[in-house]
Amino acid sequence: MFSVVVAADKRRGIGRDGALPWKLKGDMRWFRELTTCPDVTQLWPRYCLDQGYQDKRVYTWEELTARIKPAPELPAPYPGxxxxxxxxxxxWDSLPTRFRPLPDRLNGILSRALPPGVFQGSQHVWPSFPEALTELSRDPTLRNVFVVGGGEIFAEALRHPECGRVYFTDIEAEFTCDTVLAEWGEAFREIAVSPRLEEAGTTYRFRVLEKAGSQTS
Ligand SMILES: NC(=O)c1ccc[n+]([C@@H]2O[C@H](COP(=O)([O-])OP(=O)(O)OC[C@H]3O[C@@H](n4cnc5c(N)ncnc54)[C@H](OP(=O)(O)O)[C@@H]3O)[C@@H](O)[C@H]2O)c1
Structure with missing residues (x-):
């Protein structure tokens, strides 16, 4: 099983000119912690994720940070x-070179043009989605596999039977975008949602959706 991690705006826009159309510190932190922490459930209290959250209040980033700070440190990933x-x-190309490979995670790149293989220990290039999933499933050190974009890869991932969860940053605004997130229809139901956050006039919240019968952590 694997999960999709995506942020999209009200019209399911996810990218523009090969980059993200927005800059949301809270979402970047969520992405880093979610994809790095081997035990995903540690994030529930940190981000106040709950089933059917009723709180109508909008939290600023500073308020959320104040709630996060006292929480215990997330367990660090280790080689095992x-x-x-x-x-x-x-x-991959859109990531600033100083930030890639994303640290403390195996970085997998899908490309039909790049030569397949392993580079610098943590970078892997695969020529197809099934080949990537097969190899990742053989690695006993891996706890979670996150498909992190972009539009072409999300479309393939969301219709794959092994896609168990979607971690969806629901951005309640409209941005000019040239890349759109594929629909997931009725396949996924929401199991948790965070309070609303506000940054620079944009509100958003984190939603966790699960496919019926899935056992992803
Ligand atoms: N909002 C978000 O959560 C989010 C997350 C990630 C990215 N994005 C945005 O999304 C945009 C990029 O998305 P995109 O759709 O243009 O590109 P993409 O999905 O990131 O990459 C497309 C490339 O992946 C390779 N590829 C696609 N399907 C493949 C397959 N089945 N097997 C092997 N290789 C495959 C091909 O590479 P080759 O050409 O090398 O063969 C293809 O050109 C950017 O604007 C980025 O910032 C947004």
């Missing part, structure tokens, strides 16, 4: 337990 992030070649 880490996660993998799997992305399309264009998303």
């Amino acid at each position: 337990a880490r996660n993998a992030v799997l992305m399309g070649r264009k998303t």
Whole structure:
């Protein structure tokens, strides 16, 4: 089983000119912690995720940070337990070189053009989605596999039978986008949602959706 991690706006826009159309510190922190922490359940209290959250209040980033700070430190990944992030070649190219490979995670890149293989220990290039999933499932050190974009890869991932969860940052605004997130229809139901956050006039919240019968952590 694997999960999709995506942030999309009200029209399911996810990208523009090969980059993210927004800059949301809270979402970047969520992405880093979610994809790095070997035990995903540690994030529930940190981000106040709950089933059917009723709180109508909107929290600023500073308020949420104040709630996060007293929480115990997340367990650090170690060589015997880490996660993998799997992305399309264009998303890989969009990462600033100083931030890639994403640290403390196996970085998987899907490309039909790049030569397949392993580079610098944590970077893997695979020529197809099934080949990537098969190899990742053989690695006993991996706790979670996260598909992290972009549009082409999300479309393939969301219709794959092994896609058990979607971690969805629901951005309640409209941005100009040229890349759109594929629909997931009725396949996924929401199991948890965070309070609303507000940053620079944009509100958003984290939603966790699960496919019926899935056992993803
Ligand atoms: N909002 C979000 O959560 C989020 C997350 C990630 C990215 N994004 C945005 O999404 C945009 C990029 O998305 P995109 O759809 O243009 O590109 P993409 O999905 O990141 O990458 C497409 C590339 O992946 C390779 N590829 C696609 N399907 C494949 C397959 N089945 N097997 C092997 N390789 C495959 C091909 O690489 P080759 O050409 O090398 O063969 C293709 O050109 C950017 O704007 C980025 O910032 C947004």
